[in-house]
Amino acid sequence: MSGGFEVLGEELETHAGKVDGLAERLRTAVRAAQQVSMDNSAFGVICQPFALLLDPFEQMGVQALEQGAESVADTAGKVRDASSKYAEREGVTGTEINRHGESL
DSSP states (O other), X not given: OOOOOOOOHHHHXXXXXXXXXXXXXXXXXXXXXXXXXXXXXXXXXXXXXXXXXXXXXXXXXXXXXXXXXXXXXXXHHHHHHHHHHHHHHHHHHXXXXXXXXXXX
């Protein structure tokens, strides 16, 4: 017979905090990418069309970082939700076991 499993809510909360830290690092990368985006006049009048060709790729990079930051932050929230649902279920199950145990 299996020994079962145990979910440690504190460990899940700690993990969610670490995931939040990663999301913040990604948000920092987004801000950095927005700051260093090239001005289309950086190459001068003659080469400006080349800079314009690069602009969509810069924007795609910034958008990818933004989506990554949002996704990682969302994951941290889901880990926290899972932790609270485990704790809630543990409480309900414990109450039910105690209630039925008295009648045995």
